[in-house]
Amino acid sequence: NAGVTQTPKFQVLKTGQSMTLQCAQDMNHNSMYWYRQDPGMGLRLIYYSASEGTTDKGEVPNGYNVSRLNKREFSLRLESAAPSQTSVYFCASSEAGGGWSQPQHFGDGTRLSIL
Amino acid sequence: KNEVEQSPQNLTAQEGEFITINCSYSVGISALHWLQQHPGGGIVSLFMLSSGKKKHGRLIATINIQEKHSSLHITASHPRDSAVYICAVSSDYGGSQGNLIFGKGTKLSVKP
Numbered sequence: 001n002a003g004v005t006q007t008p009k010f011q012v013l014k015t016g017q018s019m020t021l022q023c024a025q026d027m028n029h030n031s032m033y034w035y036r037q038d039p040g041m042g043l044r045l046i047y048y049s050a051s052e053g054t055t056d057k058g059e060v061p062n063g064y065n066v067s068r069l070n071k072r073e074f075s076l077r078l079e080s081a082a083p084s085q086t087s088v089y090f091c092a093s094s095e096a097g098g099g100w101s102q103p104q105h106f107g108d109g110t111r112l113s114i115l
Numbered sequence: 116k117n118e119v120e121q122s123p124q125n126l127t128a129q130e131g132e133f134i135t136i137n138c139s140y141s142v143g144i145s146a147l148h149w150l151q152q153h154p155g156g157g158i159v160s161l162f163m164l165s166s167g168k169k170k171h172g173r174l175i176a177t178i179n180i181q182e183k184h185s186s187l188h189i190t191a192s193h194p195r196d197s198a199v200y201i202c203a204v205s206s207d208y209g210g211s212q213g214n215l216i217f218g219k220g221t222k223l224s225v226k227p
Contacts, residue, residue, distance in 0.1 A: 033215075034169070041219030044120070090158060097159065104215070106158035 002026055003076035004109050013081045013100050015064050021076040025089030031094045032074035033058075033104065034066060036087040043090065049074055081114045087110070118142050118185075121202050121218040128225050134189040136221045138202030141183065144192050149176050150201040152220065158201070166216045199223070 007022045019086030027043065034046040049068040052061045063085060073095075078085055094102040100111045119140045128134050138147070149161040162169050162176040164185075169176050171193075178185040189196055202218040 008198075039217065042117075042219045043203075044217070045215065088156065094160075103160040103163045105160065109156045109158075111156075 001075045003069075004093055004105050004107040006089075006110050009108065009111060010111045011077075011113070013093060013112070015081060015083060015114060017081050019077050019081065020078075021089055021091075021112075022073070023075065024073045025091075025093040025105070026070070026072065027093060027095075027105060029072070029093035029095055029105070030096065031102070032068065033108060034064075034074070034076045035090045035092065036060065037083075037090060037109075040085050046076065052072075054098055083114045086114045116216070118216050119204055119218040121200075121221050123221060124219070126224070128192050128223070130193060130225055131227050132192050132225075134192050134196075134203075134223065134225075136187045136200050136223070138185045138187070138205045138218055139183060139215075140185075140202075142204065142206045142216065142227045144180075144204040144206055146205040146216070147178055147185050147218055148203040148205070149185075150203060152199040152201060154198065161200075189223075194227050195224045197224050 004025045030051045033048045035043040037043050043049040044060050046060055047058055047066040050070050051059045052071045055066050055068055067075045091107040093103045122137045124224040146163050146165045148163050150158050152158045152162050164176055165191050173190045199220040199222050201220045204216050
């Protein structure tokens with residue numbers, strides 16, 4: 001049982017380049033999330049999807065877009081990468097029913113560096 | 116002021132010691148989560164609780180809703196417990212989609 005799978009695990013980009021971080025879960029969860037983790041700060045929510053076909057902004061959505069492709073997959077896109085987006089990105093999923101009060105299952109993270 | 120505060124930020128213990136990590140929060144919550152982040156970076160959910168106490172193996176989590184405080188205890192600590200422990204709360208505002216608010220984590224190192 002793979003759980004939450006993120007790709008790639010590492011990526012280096014130049015300023016202005018675009019890329020998409022992929023996330024897939026095999027637990028039949030309705031809710032999915034994208035977070036970023038920066039040194040000295042707690043995890044911060046970028047975007048979330050409460051169910052297939054819906055997405056909403058979190059705390060730090062600027063510079064990002066998301067797509068809930070189907071129930072399994074939730075992708076995060078950086079259209080024009082900036083050095084401030086250097087971070088570790090985590091995808092997570094949880095069961096439906098007031099998603100915030102359900103345990104979240106995390107992927108292993110993507111380490112992204114923007115030069 | 117952060118809405119979720121953890122203490123201590125860093126903790127070094129000897130193998131076998133009893134460990135306590137504290138979490139205080141300032142918002143109304145529907146649940147509190149304890150997470151473990153391994154040195155390799157992966158994050159695992161340990162507990163989710165809204166009242167009382169939960170136990171799993173050597174780990175015990177307690178919450179006092181009136182005092183807005185939770186503790187994570189590790190009994191008979193072992194070097195493999197070395198990790199960052201993160202407290203997070205599900206706030207109860209905004210209907211069913213309140214934000215999950217994270218503390219900055221407590222880095223635990225258990226020496227053999």
